[in-house]
Amino acid sequence: MQKEEVFTELIREHQALLYKATSIYTDNKEDQEDLFQEVVFQLWKYFDSFRNDAKITTWMYRVAMNTAITFIKKKKRKPKSVSVADVFSTQSDDKDDVLEERLKLLYQHLQHLNTLERGLIFLLLEGKSYKEIATITGLSDTNVGTKISRIKKKLKTNMTK
Amino acid sequence: MELEELQSAWTQMSNEINHQKKLTNQIILDMTKQKYQNKFTTITKYETLGAIICFAIALVILINFQKLDTWYLKVCGILTLSFLIVLPAMVLSTLKRIKNIDILNGSYKENLKLYVKTKNRLLRLQQIGIAVGLIGLVFIVPVTSKIISNKNVFLTSLKTEQYIIFTITMVIMVFFCKWAYNGYLKVTRSAQELLQDLE
Known part of the structure; x- marks a missing residue:
């Protein structure tokens, strides 16, 4: 080929x-x-x-x-x-209005994150393990864990506002 | 919306998109060859064009340098030349650093750190450019006036309307500098937070 x-x-x-x-x-x-x-x-x-x-x-x-x-x-x-x-x-072809609305909300929340946070949350949403995220981003496994829990807190705060 | 809902919306979207193979082979091949414009090439283009204009003006001043016949006009000439050569050269070298980011081997963390630092440097240079441009009026005007119309502005008394125009220009420039500096502070503050996060 x-x-x-x-x-x-x-x-x-x-x-x-x-x-x-x-x-x-x-x-x-x-x-x-x-x-x-x-x-x-x-x-x-x-x-x-x-x-x-x-x-x-x-x-x-x-x-x-x-x-x-x-x-x-x-x-x-x-x-x-x-x-x-x-x-x-x-x-x-068949639009799912509920899903679209949820996606809009999802992206609105993601807009509040900085570049590093967006990258990390993207990989997390993609179902990557902390180890894989560490390999892709160059951060250490523990650092990934710490940052992700901080991002989750930040997202949660934004969502409840 | 809860975090779990974010995850489930993302998964649902992934499943839907996975079933849509919208790109054709031709579109993909076009993307590998097409000379399209993106935001970064646009910035580089304007900065390069600006630098070329500055270098061209510097060349004209250099060629006509002998017309600056007093010591203070010569000092103004040297300052103008420095402003027209050093600053654009530094901006271009900073842009080159951004362009040379190692996309293939560099880690996201290191690249992001390098990018934020370089972007800060670029912003700082732009700030210096604005500030020097303001102060520069004092030394650029005598040089251009002498070279273009052979007038020594230090020996010419200004008319009232020229004083007014000069004052208005200075006031506008001061406000512009203040506005640009506030914008700069805002951008660098968030960049600083990001850098701390990357340490």
Whole structure:
């Protein structure tokens, strides 16, 4: 199989991962699309350097999150409700209004977190263990645990406001 | 909304998106080749353009430096040249540092730390640029006036309307500096918190 074919297959296979990663760091559809393209571009650029000793998704998370760092725009004063919910609702034939409303709320809460916190909570929501989160972010396992419990507290406070 | 609900909404969304394979091979391949614009390349473009303009003006001053025939005009010329060369060069080197962030091997933590620090440096340079620009009026105006119209403003008495224009410009610049500085403080404060979090 040609390199292009392997790559497109990989992106198609994991496009949900990329949609979600890019939605965490952006607050509108246009920025998300820009970031999505930039991440795909970076993945392609470094595709030859991917070593099979790492899990492909771990590598993708790392490239996506590292790319997002330089992409973050200045925080807006008023957090807006968000992109992937829009992408998702336009993609789906039978819209789930309840889910959409919950996603809007979810993204509103995430907008209150800083870049590090967003990255950590994203990986947690993705079902990653503290060890995996540590591998992707470069933090120690215990540090991940401490920070995540702090983020949970912060989210809880925001939710009850 | 409870934390558990966040998790369940996320999982439900993941399941839905997983079933939607919207991207075609062609779209993906376009993304790997397309020369599209993103926010960062736009910033770099404006900063580079600004730097080129500054360097061009510096070159014109250098070529005409002999026209600055008194010691104080020469001092103004040197200060203007420093302002036009050093600051843009520092901004460009800072932008280069951001562009060189190791996306492949660097950890999220280290990259984030480097990015926040470099971004702070960029903001600081922009602040210095504004402040020096304000003070710079004192030394840039005599240099350009001498080079363009061969007038030594130190020896020319200003008309009333020129005094008014000068005063209004200074007042506007002071307010602009104050506004920009407040914005800078706000951004760096949150950046500082993030850096502490990363330690």
